[in-house]
Every structure is written in structure tokens, then in C-alpha cells.
Amino acid sequence: MSNLDTQPTLTTCGGRADVPGAPVHELLKSREVPLSESHMVRRLLPSLGRRMIGAWCFVDHYGPDDIADAPGMQVPPHPHLGLQTVSWLREGSVLHRDSLGSLATVRPGELGLMTSGRAISHSEESPREHARLLHGAQLWVALPDAHRGVDPHFEHHTELPVVAGGGLTATVIMGTLDGSTSPGTTYSPLVGADLTLAPDTDVRPPLEPDFEYAVMSMSGEAEVDGVPLAPGGLLYLGCGRTSLSIRSTNGADLMLLGGEPFAEEIVMWWNFVARTGEEVTAARTAWANGSDFGTVNGYDGPRMDAPALPSVPLRARGRVR
Template identity: 75%
Template structure:
């Protein structure tokens, strides 16, 4: 729509003026999407009315799938640019291969972090000999303008910091949480963590007041 008013008053957009100072109770329903030849994922982001949470712009959750007699994940080479992909497993293995020459098997509680930058192509597949169950997630992080065309590269981190409290064990995937820092390269202030809570746990974690969070 065009504004034809020649004496329009400028409107200042952005900032924190529209940010409410309390949690937004919004339950997202995923879409079921076929990924590659044999894996179905539940896509939570982007979602109708909620495209991003902070710099997180994409969340796919898959499994637990029984792939004992199946080929498992078979995603052929495809391109990315201007973002990071975060691969995170609870069960099984995924073999990552990309156009920079990286070849890495990602296992549960290990961070596979691919920075596409100016452009990269990669494939994801279950190894020929693989565990019975496959369960995990892939998340994307939008790169800020200053790093959108950075050199593409892949990182694998098997040893990640863990934040604990009574009834809580939080594995830090990306960013910073409660004084801990992930070894994964982050180009924007961010936090991603895998939280495991005991039944009946009552625990609080410190939050950054100007961050968006989702659980």
C-alpha cells in the first residue's frame, strides 16, 4: 500500500516500545514436513504469526524414529547462505558432509555447527551401520548483516558446558547461560540450551531482559 500524503508524519519503528514486560503465552503448533527421502520433521519455526525468536529462525524436530530396518536420514546435498545450522541429537548419529571438505559424524549431546556465510552446500545422512533410534533437532540462526558473507566453515564440539541446579541439568549448546559459554562460534548475542528437569523440579535460570526466549 502506498502513502500518498505529501505531509505525512514520520513514524519511528523498532526499539522496545512494543515489547511487553511479561511472558507471552503462545503455544506453537508444528507443521509436518518431509525431509529428504525418508525423514518426517515437525517444523515449529517459522510459524504463522511467529517467524523468529531472537536470531533463531528455524526449528525442525524429528523422532524418536525406529530406523533399525530403514536407511534413516537421507538428505542429499543442498545449499545454504546467510545463516548457521545447529544440529543436535538425543539418539542416533548423523553424518555431515559439506563443500568445504568437512566430514563428521554427529552423536548425541554433540554440537554440529555449520556457518554457511556467503554459501555452502551440505548433505546429512544416517551412517550405513546406525543405531536403532533417531531423535534430534536442527535449528537455524540468522547471521547479522556484518557476518552474512563470512567464509563458510563447520565446527564440531563434543565437550559442552553443563549448568546444574537442584532438579536441573542444562547442556549449553550455543551462546552464554549463567556464566557458562559454549565453544560454538556465535555472531550475535544468543542462547540455546537443552534443559532436563526432574519431576517436580522448581528452579529458575537467569535471563537477559532484552532477549526473546522460547521453550
């Protein structure tokens, strides 16, 4: 998925200096941004107060939206560099096309994982015949320096491991949770899991004390480590936890995100994750010139134009504002 802001802000993040070494509670607010002319998403990461959670560097939550009489998601071909995109659906479906020739329809409970590596382009759209509701999340994972030049590839995993017990059903999207590991390729220690809580659930899933964590509410209300979390909210939890208290009276759907704090400082602008402003400028020029990122065939419409670069220098700094 693309960052469709026509004037995307420079985001500088990474490094461990600002990662709290102890548990914390930071409730991060979302902001609405357009995904298409008729479709809005709630952007939770990067935020003004927190830039990354492990290697997770971008989180959009959308829906549930009634698209019965609408085209739904329509994201034209656009480029990516230095990151992985993670597509996760609760309702609806998304048709993925990319410059490698990949064609896949991602449905609820399935992992659509695209590793851009050195360069790729793709499009995402609701199929012409689609369900009434669309609800999901789109996330990015920053690739560490040793792997950000990897050959681009796409993975579609229709079966993922599930950990269940005590009213909790956890689908492991990325990484490992409670001994169960997703088949999705990872390049740094991290975890992403979909948590379904039945009514009157009170559980304590195990965590890695060296990871930093956050929990996002997709629907329903829950209490996470004693903090109420409503739909569309993201609670950053810091490090130093071996387990996490999660409660829900009426049931809820959450996402658990975590990972080893990302040691490298990065520059993130538009759809690129780089290390220097010069790399971002070169990537934008390559996309504008029609080189490096390949061609997405089959999408009915023009590709996306690159926005103008900001007037300020593009430099890597810390992971918080």
C-alpha cells in the same frame, strides 16, 4: 539440514517493531513436513504467528523415530547462504559432509555447527550402521549483515559446558547461560540450551531481560511459567524476564532458545537467508548452474535440485504474520 518443501513459502521476518517488550505466552503449533521419502519432521519455526526468536529463524524437531530397518536421515547435498545450521541430537547420529571437505559424525550431546556465510553446500545422513532411534532438532541462526559474507566454516564440539542444580541439567549449546558459555561461534547475542529435568523438578534458571525467549519440548511434559508444554510444542515467552519457572512431575527434555531481538529485516526462502529478493534469485541461479556453493564429495546420490521461485515478489517485511 535442508528445507525439503518442493514449494517452499517465502518467509519475511526480522525487525523489532513486533517484539513484545513484556512477558507473553504464545503456544505455537507445529506442522509436519517431509525430510525424506520415509522421514517426517515437525516444523515449529517459522510459524504463522511467529517468525524469529532472537536470531533463531528455523526450528525442526524430529523423532524419536525407529529407524532400525530404515535408512533414517538422507538429505542430499544442498546449498546454504547467510545463516548457521545447528545440529542437536538426543538419540542416534548424523554424518555431515560439506563442500569444504569436512567429514564428521555428530552424536548426542555434541554440537554440529555450520556457518554458511557467503555460500556452502552440505549433506546429512544417518550412517550405514546406525542406532535404532533417531531424535533431535535442527535449527538455523540468521547472520547479521556485518557477518553474512564471512568465509564458510564447520565446527564440531564434542564437549559443551553444563549447568546443573535442583534437578535441572542444562547443556549450553550456543551462547551463554548462567555464566557458562558454549565454544560455538556466535555472531549476535543469543542462547540455546538443552534442559534435562529430573522427576519432581521445580527450578528458575536465570534469563537476560533484553532477550526474547521460547521453550520447546523434546520429550516428557513440563510446566513453563505456569503453561503446560507437551512434546513437540513451542512456547514463545517474549522479553522482560530475569528468570523462568520450569516444573516437571515425571521428568522432561526441553530446549531453551533466546536472543536479542534481531533488528534487521530479512528474506528467507528455501535454504537462503538474504536481504532482498534479488539476492535470493541470484543464489538459486548459482546453485542451478553449479557455481559458488562448491561440491560435496562422498555422498552416494545426486545433489538436490532447487525448487521454482514463487510468483510473488521477494521482499523483507516484519517478523510476524
